[in-house]
Amino acid sequence: AGAGRCPQGAGFAAPEVAMPAVPSLVDRYFTRWYKADVKGKPCEDHCILQHSNCNNTGSIFAPRRICVITLAGPHLVLQSGKAIKSISYQISTNCSRLQNKVSGKFKRGAQFLTELAPLCKIYCSDGEEYTMSSCVRGWLMEVNESILHKPSILQEKPSTEGYTAVVLPKFEESKSITEGLLTQKQYEEVVVKSINATTATS
């Protein structure tokens, strides 16, 4: 019954030195959304951090919330023993996410992403190659260039400094942006199911 998730990797917090006594930055400002088995690839789970900001002035419009694309704990890249050789934002011959240039308050010039749009490629020392996808529709604001110089950040701090990209949804899609994603609770159920499946079959 499909590849299950490794129990050790199923923790939802990134490996920390101590469990925080206070809610983390992500806890305080973001809502976690998940996409499991992105592009049908087992265990290539992504976690979308949706900022919780609002329209202060009581606007009738749904607020436009920034999304940060990150790896979810169970993602294969984050499992112990995996070493990343390099990361590349060159997703095709003609397109590099590094070329994304955004200007002005209305963020003109950004590359538009659909849910399946590739963000980057992760090359591991064991020869495995993983593609990260946007998982949400919107305009690409920026990609994280520091993981190019120090790929291990992706594994050390996948939920914060190891983020991949920042996406700004279309104004008119502000409300529907998370329709294809799982809530924290739903994702936990998926993970538990798959762990049980693995345990059962192994």
Added chain:
Amino acid sequence: LFNMFPLTVENKHVAQLLLSTGTCPRCIFRFCGVDFHAPYKLPYKELLNELQKFLETEKDELISEVPNPPPKKIRLQELEDGIDGMDNLSQNGEGKILIIEDGSIASKNSNLNVCNVCLGILQDFCEKEFIKKLSVREVLKWIKQSLSLERNDTVQLKEAYKWITHPLFSEELGVPIDGKSLFEVSVVFAHPETVEDCHFLRAICPDCFKPAKNKQSVFTRMAVMKALNKIKEEDFRKQFPCPPNSPKAVCSVVEIECAHGAVFVAGRYNKYSRNLPQTPWIIDGERKLDSSVEELISDHLLTVFKAERRPFAIELVNPHRVHFTSQEIKELQQKINNSSNKIQVRDLQLVTREAIGHMKEGEEEKTKTYSALIWTNKAIQRKDIEFLDDIKDLKIDQKTPLRVLHRRPLAVRTRIIHSMETHYVDEHHFRLYLKTQAGTYIKEFVHGDFGRTKPNICSLMDVTADILELDVEH
């Protein structure tokens, strides 16, 4: 009085031409560059009289006075005859003037009832009688067209109208007139007969008249001016008579609008509650926190108008009341301070728009002092934070914080942390006092904002840090 007749011999030819084609005396003055007010203010009948006298060539005959005040058309007929000289003198209206059955006067080039330039605005509409009625509407697109011809010293119709009417308004309402006043009275004219006169320009210069979403009509003043600048003289003349035809009817009045420019109120406030946001915090229609600094201060003003307090400014749009004594302002400030113990206001005052500009500039140049309570994930000792006290003028690069990125441009801002002072609290907490350049995002400097502010407290201390409390000191 009549020695002050403003036209001279040089103007005679132009004045004759204009008058014969249906232009009123005041418009004639404007085209002759008469730029002092007195002549415009003389009563219309007198002006006509004087103009007529002025235009008399070596004429021996006097215009005979008729016992009852003659209807305009007869008077002007005589004038016309006078201009022509001795030719075509006729008592019953032959010559250039045709009298139509319905009593109104129309002729190709000589309708002296309604001015073909101002449509009556500088005729009846600046007479005392009219001002008393106070209900007008103005649409002057095609008039502006004719005014934009030739001379630079042609007096604008709007200016002449103001010269005449300001003193009349002043007298009627019992207030002084100030050209730079924030209180504006708009007087609106309409002339449906000629509204479409400028539409021919669209065929010749179509790119000047592109429809835009919010515009009711593409024929805006700007668009028409642009087209007039583009169009060639010959092309214009082919399409539009010069001088313009005399209108059949005078323009009509639509409404009068009053508005007051925004006023600004400034002061200083202290915030005594951490649960009070600056602006109302409402998500999905649901208020998350009670009230806000903005509401606590502005509610009172709208109804009527720490040691170091933070300056604030409020713009009150189209206020119906603008004058307050300093006593009233004091009372307003007291009311605000009494209404809530969450904020206190000081130095409340009315200020100009320029002063607000200064306030905003000042914000950029200043340094700010903050006090923050920091949490660290790793257990720390005093020695772990001491080094922060020695750091001076630390340059940091801050990408636009994620929390404001949806409404601010994406950019990197360099800011300076001038100095820091640490106070150890316990293994996971310390107080950090910072003196920074204005515009520094403090929270992001502490937690690093996903590494997008570099360096930050996390990177400096090699811990995961977060900010629990933030207060402004100065």
